[in-house]
Structure formats: C-alpha cells, structure tokens
Amino acid sequence: MAETITLLQVSDMHLQQEPDMLLKGVNVEQRFQKVITEIESQSADALLLTGDLTHHAPKAYDRLVSYVHSLSYPTYWIPGNHDLPEEMTRFADTELASRVKTFDGWKLIFLDSSSQPDGKGSGSLSESELSFLKAELSQTAPDQHVLLVLHHHPVSVQSRWQDDICLGNAGQFWQIVDLYPQVKGVIFGHVHQSWAIQRGDVQLFSVPATAAQFKAQTDSSEVEDDPKLAGPAYGRYLLYSCGKISQQVIRLPA
Secondary structure, three states, X not given: OOOEEEEEEEOOOOEOOOOOOOEOOEOHHHHHHHHHHHHOOOOOOEEEEEOOOEOOOOOHHHHHHHHHHOOOOOEEEEOOOOOOHHHHHHHOOOHHHOOXXXXXXXXXXXXXXXXXXXXXXXXXXXXXXXXXXXXXXXXXXXXXXXEEEOOOOOOOOOOHHHHOOOEXXXXXXXXXXXXXXXXXXXXXXXXXOOEEEEEXXXXXXXXXXXXXXXXXXXXXOOEOXXXXXXXXXXXXXXXXXXXXXXXXXXXXXX
C-alpha cells in the first residue's frame, strides 16, 4: 500500500466562450494556463477540477479538455453553479466524468451539487445524488478512508453573502455523512478562497480560484485586491494511510 496519495485541486476557472474575454477585469484563460503550466511537470495521482469550470460557455469545455489532455495523471471534474451540465454530458463516457475512484486505502466520491439552483449561486444535492452518496458509503469497507468532492461548501465560511449560497441541503448531506466514520475529508470549491476547517473528525478544504479571488469574511462580494492573495492558485493534498489529509495552497503572481 502506498504511504501517501497526492492530489491536485484546481477550481473555479470560469473559462469564457472566447479565450480573450475578461471576467471581473482579468483574463481567466491566461490565469488558468499559468496554473496548468505550473502543474504539468509535477507528479500526482490525480487532478480534481471542482466546479465552475466555465462561465456558461459551451465552447470552453473543449479547450479545457485540451489543456488537461497532456497531463501525465488523470483528471476528474464536477460541475458548479456556472457550468452547463448538458455540455459536460458530451464527456460522460470519459475518465473526466468518473463518479468514484479508489486509490490505495482511499475512495474518492465525486458529487454534483448543481441541483435546485436558486439563481444566486446556491445549489443542492438532488435526491438521486443523496441516494448515490448513501449507497457508496454503505458499500465502503470499515478500514477504507473516504474523501468527498463537491462544489458548494457544506459549512460556514464566515462570509454572509457566501453562506447564503452554500450547499442548499447541507443538513441532509451531514445526516448521511455522520453515519460513516470512513469519511475523513471533504474538498469543495465555489468560495474563491483557501479554507481548512475541522468538523468533528472530518477535515474540510477549499482552494482559491484560478479566476479572480474574493475577499474572505465579508458581508457582500468584494474582489480580492491584495497582491499576495489576488493571483491564480491551486492546492496540493497528501492523503495518508492513517486517514489524515494535509493541504498546501500554491499561489502564483497575478
């Protein structure tokens, strides 16, 4: 059994219909390309793309697939509230759309939290998705560790406007998760910030976006302008055989 599993997380790219289009004053395509250039020479067991891959942009999915195609490790994705599920279904038969992946001692479960959007940014796990989660956890061996991957945050991030658009049915999510001590971690996107939160025995993590960042702990949306925090970023995780998870956030210049 491998001592550690190495995962990379890239989130909230918000790629536009055309690569030269700006969002919140920045070229999101160039910022994402910087991150891809940074990680393509690294070794990892997988890259996780945790939602808002595009910003309602059908053409951007093909460009995204071309960017990750040359990586030496597999890529898996989930949708966010700005994604187009009907476009993502074009890749339903590819490795990108995997729902469950197992590594030595670990199971990764990928969840779609884009159901029941409120038009403001929130999303939920559908009834079928909750059933899928419960079924997968019920089939998990007692000694196997589980990492859940979804877009919306199921806990508070201490920003009023962001907590208003969190996982809409977080209570139902935790009712299931709390029954299974195999769940050791949750990785999410959506907030365009770095978080490491402990809820009981479960570690929760997020990384900043590759698109523009948001200031943390605010009542309303504010784009990050601190040069130390404003650039594109990604995360690197080590999953240990004991069930612990460590996170490193790597920030690139704006």
